[in-house]
Amino acid sequence: MKRTIATGLITCLLMTLVFQPWGASQAKAAVKGNSGNTIKYGTPVSKNGKLKVKGTKLVNKKGKPVQLQGVSSHGINWDVRQPFVNEAALKTLRDNWGVNCFRIAMYTEEYNGYCVTDPASRKQLLKTIDTGVKAAKKLGMYVIIDWHVLNDQNPKKHQKAAKSFFKTVSKKYKKYSNVLYEICNEPNGGTSWSVIKSYAKAVIPVIRKNSKSAIIIVGTPNWSQDVDIAAGSPLKGYRNIMYAVHFYAATHKDDYRKKVQTAIDNKLPVICTEFSACEASGNGAYDFKSAQEWLKLLRKHKIGYVCWSLSNKPEAASLLKPSCKRTGGFKKSDLSQMGKWLVKQY
Numbered sequence: 453m454k455r456t457i458a459t460g461l462i463t464c465l466l467m468t469l470v471f472q473p474w475g476a477s478q479a480k481a482a483v484k485g486n487s488g489n490t491i492k493y494g495t496p497v498s499k500n501g502k503l504k505v506k507g508t509k510l511v512n513k514k515g516k517p518v519q520l521q522g523v524s525s526h527g528i529n530w531d532v533r534q535p536f537v538n539e540a541a542l543k544t545l546r547d548n549w550g551v552n553c554f555r556i557a558m559y560t561e562e563y564n565g566y567c568v569t570d571p572a573s574r575k576q577l578l579k580t581i582d583t584g585v586k587a588a589k590k591l592g593m594y595v596i597i598d599w600h601v602l603n604d605q606n607p608k609k610h611q612k613a614a615k616s617f618f619k620t621v622s623k624k625y626k627k628y629s630n631v632l633y634e635i636c637n638e639p640n641g642g643t644s645w646s647v648i649k650s651y652a653k654a655v656i657p658v659i660r661k662n663s664k665s666a667i668i669i670v671g672t673p674n675w676s677q678d679v680d681i682a683a684g685s686p687l688k689g690y691r692n693i694m695y696a697v698h699f700y701a702a703t704h705k706d707d708y709r710k711k712v713q714t715a716i717d718n719k720l721p722v723i724c725t726e727f728s729a730c731e732a733s734g735n736g737a738y739d740f741k742s743a744q745e746w747l748k749l750l751r752k753h754k755i756g757y758v759c760w761s762l763s764n765k766p767e768a769a770s771l772l773k774p775s776c777k778r779t780g781g782f783k784k785s786d787l788s789q790m791g792k793w794l795v796k797q798y
Contacts, residue, residue, distance in 0.1 A: 494592070495546075495593065496546075497589075497594065497629060497630045502630075503518060503667055504665065504692050505667065505692045505694060505721045507721070508721045508753070509753075509754050510667070510694070510721070518754075518756075519754050519756050520553040520723070520756030520758065521550060521552055521757065522551055522555055522756065522757065523551050523553075523554060523758065523759050523771065523794075524554075524557050524596075524725070524758050524759065524760045525537055525554070525761060526761040526763035527562060527563050528557065528577060529559045529562065529565050529569070530562075534580050536763065536772075538779060538780055539590065539591065542554055542588060542780075543780065544781055544782050545593075546591055548782075549794070549795050549798050550795075553593060553756070554593055554595050555598050555634070555725060556584045556585070557600045557637070558577055559600045559602065560602075560613070560614075566613070567604070567610045567613045581597060581621065585597070585625060585628065592630075593630065594630045594632060595631055596632045596634050597625075597631060597633050597634065598637055598725070599617065599634065599635055600638075601636045601639060601671065605639065605641030606639065607635070607636035607639055607647075607651045607671070608647060608651050611651055611654055611655070614635065614651075615654060615658045618633065618658050618659050622658070622661070625663070626663050631663075631666060632666060632668075634669040634671070634696065634725055635655045635659075635671070636648065636670065637676065638675040638676045639671050639672070640673075640674060640675045645672070645678070645681050645682055645685065648673065652670045652687060656693070665692055667692050668692065669694045669695070669696050669725060670687065670693060670694070670696065671696045672696055676698040677699070677704065678711065679696075679722050680710075680718075683714060686720060693721070695721065696723060696724070697711070697715075697723070698725065698726040699724065700729075700730055700733075701727070701740070701746055702730050702736060702737050703732040704732065705739075705742050709749055712753075713749070722753075722755050724746075724750055726758060726759075727746065727757055728760050729742070729793060734760070734768065738768065743793075759771070759794055768788075770788055770790065771788055771791035772787060772788060773787065773791075
């Protein structure tokens with residue numbers, strides 16, 4: 453049978469569509485409308501459902517490994533009303549950057565933090581979290597609510613406030629399938645793993661009372677770097693618990709990557725909830741080669757990772773230029789050097 457020219461063209465077009473690898477252009481083409489409800493191929497949450505921990509990995513509703521690829525806000529206390537926590541911003545991250553998870557970081561002390569501020573500001577912080585969680589739900593993205601311990605060093609310092617906070621948010625979002633809880637960002641100042649475990653044992657039951665199976669992420673000693681120590685004595689008797697590792701690639705190199713490998717070898721479920729290619733200060737030089745080595749390791753083991761931070765703060769870790777005025781729909785010209793690198797990687 454002879455093929456007409458038209459038939460041949462149609463066949464070629466169909467073959468192109470079938471065999472074309474999935475990339476950024478296809479991801480953009482698959483998105484229609486203004487919300488995650490109209491994505492042709494499904495949103496991250498609609499495809500994967502509620503996540504759980506199986507062995508060392510995060511898995512979806514079918515038990516298949518899922519790798520979170522995320523971006524964190526800067527502290528929502530720092531940017532007044534955190535203008536980048538909104539639906540338009542998250543939609544840009546999802547559709548144009550390849551992000552499937554957004555971390556809402558709320559400082560406990562710094563920048564007029566939750567534990568030291570006035571009631572009106574505390575109410576505003578809760579409102580910002582609600583905006584982010586609901587935007588992520590609408591867009592079918594995962595979201596991490598982060599209790600951002602830093603200068604307070606020991607999470608037990610504000611344990612009472614933490615229990616109250618997580619009681620509130622876990623009750624409010626108990627029916628949400630996309631919410632994860634990070635209960636202590638970066639314990640430091642010599643805070644031991646045994647102290648962190650004691651804190652976790654006090655806070656986890658508060659969340660579990662409302663949310664029986666949500667993923668709970670526990671920080672580790674030394675600014676969430678010593679996952680190898682946590683692997684030697686993990687929490688017992690809890691389901692769906694993960695352990696945080698953080699890295700800043702220009703400071704943390706092979707020795708720190710070995711810590712992650714040790715944790716994995718000892719069957720610890722690890723997730724990277726904060727990283728950048730710059731120095732640990734959030735400033736200084738970039739080491740993109742080291743950052744690439746980190747991503748190679750994390751991808752090999754299907755460990756999720758979340759980049760710090762969606763902000764126009766004048767520091768190396770910010771993904772937006774200080775001159776960026778947009779709060780969503782970011783263009784390439786709005787991106788910092790770090791932002792451009794990240795989008796290319798994602």
